[in-house]
Amino acid sequence: xxxxxxxxxxxxxxxxxxxxxxxxxxxxxxxxxxxxxxxxxxxxxxxxxxxxxxxxxxxxxxxxxxxxxxxxxxxxxxxxxxxxxxxxxxxxxxxxxxxxxxxxxxxxxxxxxxxxxxxxxxxxxxxxxxxxxxxxxxxxxxxxxxxxxxxxxx
Amino acid sequence: xxxxxxxxxxxxxxxxxxxxxxxxxxxxxxxxxxxxxxxxxxxxxxxxxxxxxxxxxxxxxxxxxxxxxxxxxxxxxxxxxxxxxxxxxxxxxxxxxxxxxxxxxxxxxxxxxxxxxxxxxxxxxxxxxxxxxxxxxxxxxxxxxxxxxxxxxx
Numbered sequence: 001x002x003x004x005x006x007x008x009x010x011x012x013x014x015x016x017x018x019x020x021x022x023x024x025x026x027x028x029x030x031x032x033x034x035x036x037x038x039x040x041x042x043x044x045x046x047x048x049x050x051x052x053x054x055x056x057x058x059x060x061x062x063x064x065x066x067x068x069x070x071x072x073x074x075x076x077x078x079x080x081x082x083x084x085x086x087x088x089x090x091x092x093x094x095x096x097x098x099x100x101x102x103x104x105x106x107x108x109x110x111x112x113x114x115x116x117x118x119x120x121x122x123x124x125x126x127x128x129x130x131x132x133x134x135x136x137x138x139x140x141x142x143x144x145x146x147x148x149x150x151x152x153x154x
Numbered sequence: 155x156x157x158x159x160x161x162x163x164x165x166x167x168x169x170x171x172x173x174x175x176x177x178x179x180x181x182x183x184x185x186x187x188x189x190x191x192x193x194x195x196x197x198x199x200x201x202x203x204x205x206x207x208x209x210x211x212x213x214x215x216x217x218x219x220x221x222x223x224x225x226x227x228x229x230x231x232x233x234x235x236x237x238x239x240x241x242x243x244x245x246x247x248x249x250x251x252x253x254x255x256x257x258x259x260x261x262x263x264x265x266x267x268x269x270x271x272x273x274x275x276x277x278x279x280x281x282x283x284x285x286x287x288x289x290x291x292x293x294x295x296x297x298x299x300x301x302x303x304x305x306x307x308x
Contacts, residue, residue, distance in 0.1 A: 047201015047210065047268025056201065056269050083281070090283035114201025114268050115210050115307050121278025127237070129244035129270040153269050 005109070006135055006150055008100035013059065013139070013148055016095050021072040023065075025146060028138035036136045038126045038147035042066045042081045043119045044093030045126070048101075050111030055152035058126050059093050062144030086118040159263065160289055160304055162254035167213065167293070167302055170249050175226040177219075179300060182292035190290045192280045192301035196220045196235045197273045198247030199280070204265030209306035212280050213247050216298030240272040 010027065017023040040060035048055045061069070063081055069092075070085050071077035078085055094116045101113060119126075128134060128151035139146040164181065171177040194214035202209045215223070217235055223246075224239050225231035232239055248270050255267060273280075282288060282305035293300040 043273070045199060045201075045271050047199075047203070047271075049201070049203040049266035049268050054266065054268050056271050058271065086281050087283070090281070094283070112203035112208065112266070114203050114208050115305060116283040117199050117201075117210050117212065118281040118283060119197070119273050119275075119278055120281070121273075121275040124273055124275025124278045127240050127244070127272040127274070129241065129248070129272060151269060 004107070005104065008103040009057065009096060009148065009150055010137060012096035012099040013146070016092055016099075017069065020092075021069040023069055023072060023141060023143075025139035025141050028140055031136045031138075032134065036134075038136055038149050039123055040145070040147060041120070041122055041124070042085060042089050043124070043126055044089040045117045045119065046093050046097050047114035048097070048111045049114065050109070052109070053111070053132075053152045053154055055130065055132075055150065056128050057093065057097055058128070058147075058149045059089070059096070060126055060147045060149070061089065062146070063122075065141055065144035065146060068143040081120050086120055090116040090118045158261070159258065162257040163211065163250060163302060163304055164291060166250035166253040167300070170246055170253075171223065174246075175223040177223055177226060177295060177297075179293035179295050182294055185290045185292075186288065190288075192290055192303050193277055194299070194301060195274070195276055195278070196239060196243050197278070197280055198243040199271045199273065200247050200251050201268035202251070202265045203268065204263070206263070207265070207286075207306045207308055209284065209286075209304065210282050211247065211251055212282070212301075212303045213243070213250070214280055214301045214303070215243065216300070219295055219298035219300060222297040235274050240274055244270040244272045
């Protein structure tokens with residue numbers, strides 16, 4: 001998994017949150033260890049299936065950050081992670097993956113996207129079950145952390 | 155989403171747990187409401203992408219049931235949901251989806267499977283983000299509940 005492939009996802013996350021929620025995330029150091037796991041309170045997950053590879057993508061937010069993004073997008077802050085926050089997270093992961101898909105398709109790398117799944121629950125962990133490369137990228141903000149994870153089966 | 159399409163997944167779950175872990179699940183009443191959500195302690199999720207449709211599948215287990223399945227498969231009961239239990243859940247969802255894929259392919263319905271993702275966390279909820287049909291199927295056992303959820307975008 002090279003930078004050319006991963007960058008559209010990272011750029012997508014930064015752009016989407018900047019544009020939709022005036023929220024600037026600061027990228028941390030990417031981690032490639034199989035043992036690393038993303039932890040947070042609400043996650044958007046999406047599967048990818050292409051002729052060459054298959055894989056999965058997840059974005060996990062701390063509750064405070066998710067609520068702040070929601071507040072900046074709709075003008076009102078929910079008390080807790082509810083269905084609307086979940087829908088927002090599903091929409092964000094869908095947009096990021098969709099943008100990256102278009103970008104990579106132009107470079108001859110094709111994949112289809114499954115429908116997004118949203119997971120809510122205090123400090124849940126996400127483990128992508130792949131033998132291939134795995135990248136976890138932490139993002140910092142004043143309101144909490146986000147973790148982007150991208151994995152492929154080869 | 156008709157029974158012909160859903161049944162291979164349901165049969166798959168029952169067969170896999172019966173064969174691998176001598177565990178008999180009792181299917182409950184399927185629910186089709188968009189508002190229903192699956193809740194549990196460990197889930198296996200997988201995305202599906204086909205030429206006609208895309209969708210997602212999840213299987214969510216209560217902790218007690220997941221630990222019992224693990225105990226019956228490997229002969230030792232973990233104290234809690236650890237990485238090995240997660241791998242087992244990922245493998246179960248992969249097997250069920252793989253069997254259903256073969257079965258449905260023989261009937262002319264093709265889809266590709268993304269790589270599985272496992273979520274761990276006390277009483278997390280799963281929300282499949284689709285506009286199309288959604289089926290949640292509860293399964294009962296003495297050791298706890300499992301929920302199978304299958305969704306497609308049309």
